[in-house]
Amino acid sequence: MSTNFHRAAHTRPQTHRADDQRLIGVFDENRRGPLIIMIGGIHGNEKAGLKALEYLIKMLEVEHITNEAFQFTGRLIAIRGNIQAQKVNKRYINRDLNRMFRNDLLQTVLTKEERTAEEKELVEIIDFIKNSIADYHPDEIFVLDLHTTTAAGGIFTIINDSPEALEISLDLKAPVIEGFLRGIKGTILHYLNADNVHQNCTALCFEAGQHEDPLSVNRCIAAAVNFLSSVGAVEKLHIEPRHHRILHEYAAGHPIHSRLIYTHKIVEGDQFRMEPGFQNFDPIHENQLLANDINGPIYAPSTGLIVMPHYQEQGEDGFFIVEPLSDKVIG
Incomplete structure (x- = not known):
């Protein structure tokens, strides 16, 4: 895909950018295939994914102008995550939405007459996704959740434990981290499985770089296209090499495949303060000073690579430590 994707001239695509705040757009050329759901802004201060999905829908709409051979198989639906938090450019209003996708919490929320901002978002997103599935009746569902981080440094993907998610992530040519979902709870990746949506569902998260870096938008677009x-949904011959190049350049030198070995949780009132200067995939050594809180210095419990060091006011994860599963790096 160039900005080019390309599309057959005789096929009229169905595109939809509705007034509904949740929906960014839909693209469907009436060729049956997978249902693809892409989400931006589950954290309201992470705008790169939202901008990327807006561009992606527009790119698809005009692709036929430059490439008549292009065909799109399946249906793409792009949606906004935490709309209320996006309006005030905060990670969340009352509670981290991407820690709330739990069945026990959802059942409690459904019994409440008055709901918090994130409780409303939770119910609306789940309803939207389930209605989209019921409308299309797909054989397969693929989900891409777009994020950015407070720290600069490398891009990476987070996957569930399905072999399909690992295969897709490796194909994106970005570092893959396994086991992340055991270090955190209640993400949308946890929820989107066959038990909850009654369909085969492969979901992964793409971390595109730092929140305010303009190039994070480019990396989100490249990840979405790939x-x-x-x-x-799109044949590889229609994907411009630059989309792989964009990801490769930012991932170069980082391990292809890692696993999570430690999560530092932040408790309310901790007054957690990360030591300055850490970036994603920076090497750290055991007993290295990483942060401080009300209880004193926080040292690395093991040697590894630091990921998502916490440099923002909101959030309950201080930092993560991963270890490479092999010596292979993006090269």
Whole structure:
């Protein structure tokens, strides 16, 4: 896909950018295939994914102008995450939405007459996704959740334990971290499985770089384009090499495949303060000073690579430590 994606001239695509705040857009050329759901802004201060999905829908709409051979298989739906938090450019209003996708919490929320901002968002997103599935009746569902981090440094993907998610992530040519979902709870990746949506569902998260870096938008676009190819919606011959190049340049030198070995949780009132200067995939050594809180210095419990050091006011995760599963790096 160039800005080019390309599309057959005789096929009229269905595109939809509705007034509904949740929906960014839909693209469907009436060729049956997977349902692809892409989400931006589950954290309201992470705007790169939202901008990228707006661009992606527009790119698809005009792709036929430069490439008549292009065909799109399946249906793409792009949606906004935490709309209320996006309006005030905060990670969340009352509670981290991407820690709330739990069935026990959802059942409690559904019984409440008055709901907090994130409780409303939780119910609306789940309803929207389930209605989209019921409307299309897909055989397969693929989900890409777009994020950015407070720290600069490398890009990476977070996957559930499905072999399909690992295969797709490796195809994106970005570092893959396994086991992340055991270090945190209640993400949308936890929720989107066959038990909850009654359909085969492969979901992964793409971390595109630092929140305010303009190039994070480019990396989100590149990941989304490559994702469409990886799940069979677009043939690889229609994907411009620059989309792989954008990801490769930012991931170069980082391990291809890692696993989570430690999570530092922040408790309210901790007064957690990360030591300055850490970036994603910076090497750290055991007993290295990483942060401070009300209880004193916080030292690395093991040697590894630091990921998502916490440099913002909101959030309950201080930092993560991962270890490479092999010597292979993005090269």
